[in-house]
Amino acid sequence: MKGISIKDIAKQAGVSPTTVSFVLNGKAKEKRISEQVSKKIQKIAARLKYKPNQLARGLRTGKTKTIGLIVEDIANNFFASLAKVVEDEADKYGYKVLYGSTEDNTEKAKGLLEVLKYRQVDGYIITPTKNLDKEIELLQSASKPLVLMDRYFPHINSSYVVLNNYKGAYDATTHLIAQGYKKIAIVTIASEQTQMKDRLDGFVAALKEHKIPFNKSLVKRLAFDLDRESFNTEIKKFLTTVKDLDAVFFATNYLGIAGIESIRSLGWEIGKEIGLVGFDDHDLFRLHSPSITCVSQPIASIGKNIVEVLMNELNHPGSPSRQVVLAPELVVRASSSRT
Missing domain, CATH: 1.10.260.40 (lambda repressor-like DNA-binding domains)
Known part of the structure; x- marks a missing residue:
């Protein structure tokens, strides 16, 4: 019709x-x-x-009133919740949001950028993959408004909104130490991107500051693209090879969920036989018995700041880039409490 x-x-x-x-x-x-x-x-x-017709309007006015949002995985609870906040906040300014997932794959991210360019979006909100820095620089050289989220490239002067991941991991590890745990391991993703690097650095710093022995055998790095069964297999293998292990910190929510499943399959009792802390809150962490301690990100504040920073770039071209670092909250629950 x-x-x-x-x-x-x-x-x-x-x-x-x-x-x-x-x-x-x-x-x-x-x-x-x-x-x-x-x-x-x-x-x-x-x-x-x-x-x-937004494309036709874009040709006439140079504005389509659309924003491109690229996340790591829209099925992940953190990114799904954040996307909803971004969508609601953008709507207040009269903008619609087009989004897609990279699965942490640079080629897929490049393909999404091409689609968004074709759709003539006015601005970009990007969760960058490891090797997407050249594409980010090309967008900047074309004077395209953009904001990086969750992670950023230290060598690129860009606007971004991120969490203080170092503090989140440091606080989580310090909490475990305060509860009397002595042999604490971390399960993380094999990535040198800022958010994962900062979480590992915060974990190590807390151990060293409190004079808790640390060596590389306490760190398990897993590939992002493993399937559920492989995550569980690798986590179980790791947990059973660390002698006298009494607590573990999972550096993402999906690792935490895999960790719960792995520990339960080993027959260990969370909170009694092993302490557990996750990163990013999740309904499962709150409802699980025992409930799971986690580092919670202020999703509403992150989304609001992302849109505000992008609107500033859209409405004030050439303005200085803005870097927003938000504080995490440690939500203490039964999985790590000995008192």
Whole structure:
């Protein structure tokens, strides 16, 4: 079925298509179009359920009122929740959000960027993959408004909104030490990206500061793209090879979920035989028995800041980049409490 066009509205209103275009683009006063004619056009457009072609509008105005959002995995609870906040916040400014997942795959990320360029989005919110720095620099050289989230490239001067991941991991590890745990391991992702590097650094720093012995055998790095069964197999193998292990810190929520499953399959009792802390809160952590201690990210604040920073770039081209680092919250629950 053919969509309603500006010409259809003009015909019914008895005016030119140009006049309709001015009214629908908010230029009625500027073009001295009477209020009576303006209201008539708007009423006909509403009755006909006219929807502007965003691509065509973009060609005319240079604005499509759309934002591209690229996340690591939209199925992940953290990114799904954050995407919803971004969508709601963007809507307050009249923007719609188009999004996709990279699965931490650079080629897939490049493909998503091409799609968003074709859709002529006004700005980009990007969770970058390891080797996406060149594409980020190309967007910057084209003066495209963009904000990195969750992680960033230290060698690129860009706007970003991230968590203080170092503090999150440091606080989680310090909490375990305060509860009397002596042999603490970490299960993390094999990545040198800033968020994972900072979490590992915070973990190690807390152990060293409290004079708890540390060696590399306490660190298990897993590939991001392992399936559920492989995660569980690798985690069980690791946990059973660390002698006298009494606590473990899982550096992401999906690792924490795999960790719970692995520990239960070993027949160990969480909170009694082994302490456990995860990163990123999850309904499962709250509802599990015992409930799971975790480092919680302020998702609402992250989303709000991301959109505010991007709107500043959209409305003030050439303004200095902004770096926002938000504080985590340690949510203490039964899985790590000995007192």
